[in-house]
Amino acid sequence: MVQTFTEGAAVASKQPVVLFEIDVGQLQSFLTNYSAGTWYVNFNKVYPDIDSTFLNGVVTQNITLVGSVAWDGMQLALVGSVAAVEATESTFYFAAPELYVRGPSSNSPAGHSVLFGVSIGMANFDRVFNNQVYEPRVRSVPSLTRSRDPVFFGKVSFDSGQVAIDNTDGEFDDYGELNNVFGGAARLRLGFDDSPFDEFRLVYKGFVENLVIGRDRMEVLVQDQRKTLQRSVGTSTFNTADHPDIDPDNVGKAIPLAYGVVRNIPCVVTNELEGGSPAWTVQLCDPIHDIDAVTAVYVNGTAVTPTDTSLTLATATLANGDFTAGDDVTADITGYEDASTVVIDNALDVILDLITEYFDITFDGNFFDTVAWTAATALVDDVGLFVGDSTPVIDLIEQVSQSVFGSFLVTDDGRFSYSVFVDPGSSGVTLRLRELLDWSPVDYDPSEVLTSTEVGYHRDWDAGTFRRVRDVSQEAALFSVVTIRREGVFETLLTGAADAQSFSDTVLDLQGDVRPVTRVTTKLVAPALDVEVGDFINVELNRKAATIVALGGAVPNDSTGLGFFFCEVLGRTLNLSASELELELRLIKSIADPAPVAVTNEEIYNAGDAAADTFFGDDVFFGGTR
Numbered sequence: 001m002v003q004t005f006t007e008g009a010a011v012a013s014k015q016p017v018v019l020f021e022i023d024v025g026q027l028q029s030f031l032t033n034y035s036a037g038t039w040y041v042n043f044n045k046v047y048p049d050i051d052s053t054f055l056n057g058v059v060t061q062n063i064t065l066v067g068s069v070a071w072d073g074m075q076l077a078l079v080g081s082v083a084a085v086e087a088t089e090s091t092f093y094f095a096a097p098e099l100y101v102r103g104p105s106s107n108s109p110a111g112h113s114v115l116f117g118v119s120i121g122m123a124n125f126d127r128v129f130n131n132q133v134y135e136p137r138v139r140s141v142p143s144l145t146r147s148r149d150p151v152f153f154g155k156v157s158f159d160s161g162q163v164a165i166d167n168t169d170g171e172f173d174d175y176g177e178l179n180n181v182f183g184g185a186a187r188l189r190l191g192f193d194d195s196p197f198d199e200f201r202l203v204y205k206g207f208v209e210n211l212v213i214g215r216d217r218m219e220v221l222v223q224d225q226r227k228t229l230q231r232s233v234g235t236s237t238f239n240t241a242d243h244p245d246i247d248p249d250n251v252g253k254a255i256p257l258a259y260g261v262v263r264n265i266p267c268v269v270t271n272e273l274e275g276g277s278p279a280w281t282v283q284l285c286d287p288i289h290d291i292d293a294v295t296a297v298y299v300n301g302t303a304v305t306p307t308d309t310s311l312t313l314a315t316a317t318l319a320n321g322d323f324t325a326g327d328d329v330t331a332d333i334t335g336y337e338d339a340s341t342v343v344i345d346n347a348l349d350v351i352l353d354l355i356t357e358y359f360d361i362t363f364d365g366n367f368f369d370t371v372a373w374t375a376a377t378a379l380v381d382d383v384g385l386f387v388g389d390s391t392p393v394i395d396l397i398e399q400v401s402q403s404v405f406g407s408f409l410v411t412d413d414g415r416f417s418y419s420v421f422v423d424p425g426s427s428g429v430t431l432r433l434r435e436l437l438d439w440s441p442v443d444y445d446p447s448e449v450l451t452s453t454e455v456g457y458h459r460d461w462d463a464g465t466f467r468r469v470r471d472v473s474q475e476a477a478l479f480s481v482v483t484i485r486r487e488g489v490f491e492t493l494l495t496g497a498a499d500a501q502s503f504s505d506t507v508l509d510l511q512g513d514v515r516p517v518t519r520v521t522t523k524l525v526a527p528a529l530d531v532e533v534g535d536f537i538n539v540e541l542n543r544k545a546a547t548i549v550a551l552g553g554a555v556p557n558d559s560t561g562l563g564f565f566f567c568e569v570l571g572r573t574l575n576l577s578a579s580e581l582e583l584e585l586r587l588i589k590s591i592a593d594p595a596p597v598a599v600t601n602e603e604i605y606n607a608g609d610a611a612a613d614t615f616f617g618d619d620v621f622f623g624g625t626r
Contacts, residue, residue, distance in 0.1 A: 003192055003193070003194040003195050003199065004195070004199050005190075005191060005192070005195060005199045005200070005201050005524075006525060006526070007192075008191065008192025008193070008194075008195055008199075009192070009523055009524040009525050009529070009579060010523065010525050011192075014192050014193065014579065015125075015192070015193060016124075016190055016191070016192060016576060016577070016578075016579040017123060017124060017125050017127065017190070017191045017192055017193065017195065017200075018123060018124050018138055018141050018188060018189070018190055018576050018577075019121060019122075019123050019127065019134055019187075019188070019189040019190075019191070019200060020121070020122045020123065020138050020141070020163055020165075020186070020187070020188055020220075021065075021067050021119045021120070021121050021122075021185075021186065021187045021188075021189070022119070022120050022122075022181075022184060022185075022186050022208060022220065023066075023067045023068045023117025023118065023119050023120075023184045023185040023186070024117065024118050024120060024178060024180060024181055024184055025070060025115035025116070025117055025118075025180025025181070025183075025184050026115060026116045026117075026118050026180070027113065027114070027115055027180070028041060028109075028114050028115070028116050030057075030058050031101065031109045031114065032047065032050065034082075034086075034100060035086055036086075036106070037086070037089075037102055037103075037106030038082075038085055038086050038100060038101070038102050039100070039101050039102070039103075039108070039109055040098055040099060040100045040101070041098065041099050042097055042098050043060065043061040043062075043063045043096070043097040043098070043099070044060055044097045045058055045059065045060045046097075063096075063097070063116075063118055064096055064130070064131050064132050065094070065096070065118070065119040065121065065130070065132045066092075066094040066099050066116050066117060066118060066119065067117050067118075067119035067185055067187065068116075068117030068184070068185035069092040069099070069101055069114065069115065069116055069117060070113075070114075070115040070117065070183075070184075070185075071090070071101070071103045071104060071112060071113070071114055071115075071360065072104075072112050072113050072360065073113070073183070074090075074104070074359060074360040074361065075185060075225075075228075076090050076091055076092045076101060076102075076103070077090060077091045077092075077364075077366030077367055078091070078092060078093070078094075078366075079091045079092070079093050079366065080093065081093060082095075082100050085100045085101065085102045086102065088102065088364065088366065089102055089103070089104055089105060089106055089362060090102065090103065090104050090360060090361070090362055090366070090367075091366060096130070096131070099116065101114065104360040104362075115180055117184055117185050119132070121133065121134040121135070122134055122135055122136075122137040122138050122165060123135070123136060123137075123138055124136065124138040124139075124141070129196075129197035130197065136166075137165050137166040137167075137171075138163065138164070138165060138166075139164040139165065139166050139217060140162075140163070140164040140577070141161070141163055141164075141188065141576040141577060142160075142161025142162050142163060142222075142576070143161070143573050143574065143575045143576070143577075144159060144161055144188070144203060144204050144573065144574040144576070145159060145571060145572070145573040145574075146159050146409060146410070146532075146533050146571060146572050147533060147570060147571030147572070147573075147584060148407045148533055148534070148570060148571070158223060158224050158226060158227050159204075159206070159223075159224040159410065160206075160209070160221060160222060160223045160224065161188075161204070161221075161222055162219055162220070162221055162222075163188075163219070163220045163222060164217050164218070164219055164220075165217060165218040165219075165220060166216070166217060167213065167214065167215070167216060167217050167218045168215075168216050168217075170215075172213055172218045173213065175211065175213060175218060176211045176213055181208060181211070182208055182209070182210075182211075183207050183208065183209075184207060184208050185205070185206075185207055185208075186204075186205075186206055186207055186208050186220070186222040187202060187204065187205050187206075188202075188203050188204040188222075188576065189201065189202055189203065190203045190524075190576055190579070201412075202412055202413050203412050203574055203576065204222070204224075204412060205225070205412070205413050205414030206222045206223050206224045206225055206414065207222065207223055207225070207227075207228070208220060208221070208222060208223075209221045209222065209223040209227070224410045224414075225410050225414045225415075225416070226394060226408065226410050226416070227394070228359075229355065229359065229392070229393045229394045229397070230392045230393070230394050231358060231359065231392065231393060232390045232391055232392050232393070233257060233354065233358055233387060233390070233391060233392075233393055233396070234254035234255070234256065234257060234286075234387050234388070234389055234390040234391055235254065235390050236254070236255045236286050237251075237252050237253060237254055237255060238250050238251055238252065238253050238255060238268060238270065238283075239251060239252075242270075243270040243271065245270070245271040245272065245273045245274040246268075246270050246271070246272060246273070247269075247272045247273060247325070250268050250270075250272075253268065254387075254388060254389050254390050255268075255283065255285065255286040256284075256285045256286060256386060256387055256388045257285055257286055257288070257335075257336075257385070257386070257387040258284070258285040258291065258314075258333060258335030258336065258385070258386050258387075259335045259336055259344050259345060259350045259353070259383070259384065259385040259386075260334065260335055260343065260344070260345030260350070260382055260383055260384035260385060260493075260495060261332075261333075261334050261335075261345065261382075261384045261458075261495045262332070262333060262334075262335060262384045262385070262386045262459075262461055263332050263384070263458055263459065263460055263461065264298070264330045264331070264332060264460045264461055264462045264463065265284070265285075265330060265331055265332075265333065265386050265388075265461045265462065266328070266329075266330055266388065266461065266462045267282045267283060267284055267297075267316075267329045267330060267331050268282070268283050268329075269281065269282055269283075269318075269323060269329055270282075270283050272325050273325070277320045278320060279307060279308075279317050279318065279319065279320060280317065280318040280319075280320070280322070280323045281315055281316075281317055282297065282306075282315060282316040282317070282318060282329055282331070283314065283315055284314045284315060284316060284331055284333055285314045285333070285335065285386075286314070287312060287313050287314040288336070288357060289336040289337055289338070289344070290311050290312050290314075290336070290337050290341070291311050291314045291333060291334065291335050291336055291337065292311070292333075292334040292335065292336070292337050292341075292343045293311070293333060293334040294306065294309045294311070294316055294331060294332075294333050295331075295332040295333060295334065296331060296332040297316050297318065297329065297330075297331045298329065298330045298331065299318070299322055299323055299327050299328070299329055300327050300328055301328075301330075304318060304319075304322040304323075306318055307319050316331065328462075330462045335384075335385075335386075336353070338353070345382040345383060345384065345495075346377060346380060346382055346383075347380040347381060347382070347383045347400050347401075347403065347404045347406065347493075348373065348376055348377040348380050348406075348418060349377065350383060350385055350400055351396075351397050351400055351401075351408070351418075352373075354393050354396055354397070355393065355416070358393060359393075365415075366415075367415055367416060368415055368416045368417070369411050369415050369416070369417035369418075372417045372418060372419065373416070373417060373418050376406065376418040376419065376420045379404075379420040379422055380404040380406060380420055381403070381404055381494055381499045381502070381503075382494075382495060382496075382499070383400055383403055383404070383492075383493035383494060383495065384458070384459070384493055384494075384495045385399070385400065385493055386459075386461045388461070399493060400493060402492070403492040403493040403494055403503070404420060405420055405421040405422075405503075405506055406418060406419065406420050406421075407419045407420075407421075407533060407534055409532070409533055409534070411532075417532075419532070419533060419534025419535075420534070421506070421510070421534065421568070423509070423536070423568075423588065424536055425566075426536075426566065426591075426594075427535075427536040427537050427538050427566060427594075429527045429531065429535070429536075429537040429538065430527075430537065430538040430539070430540070430564075430594050430595060431520065431522060431527070431528055431537060431538070431539045431540065432540045433540045433541075433542050433544070435522055435523075435525075435528070436520050436521065436522055436539075436540075437521045437522055437523065437580060438520070438521040439518055439519065439520040439521070439539075439541060440518050440519040440520075441518070442516045442517070442518045442541075442562070442587070443516060443517045443518065444514050444516045445514070445516075445517070446482065446484060446514050448511055449478075449482050449484050449486060449511055449512070449513065449514060450486050450487065450488040450507060450508060450511040450512060451474065451475045451478040451479055451482070451484060451485050451486055451487070451508075451512065452470070452471060452472040452474070452475045452485075452486075452487040452488075452508075453469075453470070453471045453487065453488050453489075453490065453504040453507050453508065454468055454469070454470045454471075454487060454488070454489045454490070455468065455469045455470075455471070455490045455492060455494075455500040455501075455503050455504050455507075456468050456489075456490065456491040456492060456500075457469065457492055457494040457495060457496065457497065457499065457500040457503075458494070458495050458496070459491075459493070466491055467497070467500075468500075469497055469500040469501050469504060471501065471504040471505075471508070474508050474512060478508070478512045478513070481513060482512075482513060482514065488507060488511065490503065490507070515586050515587065515588065516586075516587045517570065517584065517585065517586055517587070518541070518584075518585055518587065519582055519583065519584050519585070520539060520541075520582070520583050520585065521580055521581070521582045521583075522580070522581055522583070523579065523580060523581070524574075524579055524580065524581055528581050528583065529581065531569055531572065531581075531583060532569065532572065533569055533570065533571060533572060534568070534569060535568075535569045536566065536567065536568055536569070536588075537566075537567055537569060537583075537585075538564055538565070538566055538567070538591065538594050539564070539565055539567050539585060540563070540564050540593075541561050541562040541563065541564070541565055542561035542562070542563060543561045544561075562587075562590070563590060563591075563593075564590070564591050564592065564593055564594065565585075565587045565588070565589065565590055565591065566587075566588050566589050566590075566591050567585040567586060567587055567588060568585065568586040568588055569583055569584070569585060570584040570585065570586050571583070571584035572584070
């Protein structure tokens, strides 16, 4: 009998089946054109449109599964058809024995490194799917955790895990010596005894970061996709080839990046050593896009009027008498515009531009959870970001996110996503006591309680100082509740006083009282299965089930406990070995039962003694107290 994932997950005794796939990169030297921008290979060496004389040196390849394709080190997205490849850049499609690819910008593979990720399949129980053998080598699997700090938004906690593989026969003794293992794609799929391959849920997609190989087992450390964003920006540097008269002290310095309204940014005069009486060229930032405006230029802190500006080259020109070699030049500007001449200052648009500009990644459903990303974009404030040194993109994402209460996430299938803290006040998702396997002690920690704030905004990028909003408006009221006086100081990328005040309001809403934290464990079934970090849910934290609305009226509930709480999801841990999900929850407010369960007296009677506890808990049965 074919079993769906939901059916298997609902049975507590069902043994989960875990499939683990590692893709070993194989450099492919032969790809032939299929259509404009789309290329393919047939692993059986069958090419009806190519004369055999042109296939000398091309060999057949025994490849049953290609799980990934890397183009110049960047992963292409798997799509579901050849037509989808033809329609979308940076994608691939595999249907044995043929593989179709379309590279970034629809480039030809010639001159590029194209690695096929040839999959090795393993499992905790032997399985065969689509002629791919999954040998029973998986000895232990990680618990997969996604989380954010309950106080410090923006900080990225990479989702990694260790998978133990049986190596008693020496199969993987030299695995670490293979080329293109490290950085190769890795996937974990979860299903059950009778599940077909299509019913296995992809619960993790990342890459191989580390191997430890012993006589009996190989430990594989898998890491999530966000860690691939550690490439640095600000690596375009000033040099004498482009600027022969530049001061040698400026050679090798990063050409800065600038997003949004940025104040008093340090600049470089690129012809400082030019003889005679030249006009002076000031490089404001790296011209990866047009900039929007040059508001002011300062020499040693005094405003001067440029004789010319170029928004395309991101330069300003100063008259000879306005600058002397050795002077400090700074500027106020509004930074990059997008292709539609809209200023890139929305926090999520800044992050998106950093990702798409410096990586071969496009904003579509293959690489992003576009629904979540678009929703978050509408919620965040504008920021001003100046990058004056070589900095990893992931670090810049953290800086931006800390200013907008955002969390940069990755989905089970490896796509980038984003969540913003906005308290909706209520939730349509409820986990009732009968759906919980366990819940942990509730932690009441007052150490992060704040009663006032000081928020820095509109940074002076040369001096490193901020304009500030100090908010003590709620201190007296909060002190009367928590009997604590503590001020939090925050330095943000926000550019306006109103946004800084809104930031303070959110901080005090979050930290103006003790917000207890607990963890609940449930099976991998709806609605818990689709809950993500940043979501809000209702949870019943009683010792016995809540009141049931029966035909004869409400059945009394003599349970103790906290009752129902409206909660924010701070973390989720998927335990593959036990097929369970643990949710870390911040308890925001106590609520009434959001949807009392209505049952008739007949349903109660038919449930029988064993099932009655599902409705009522231990002490209530058939509408009366035992």
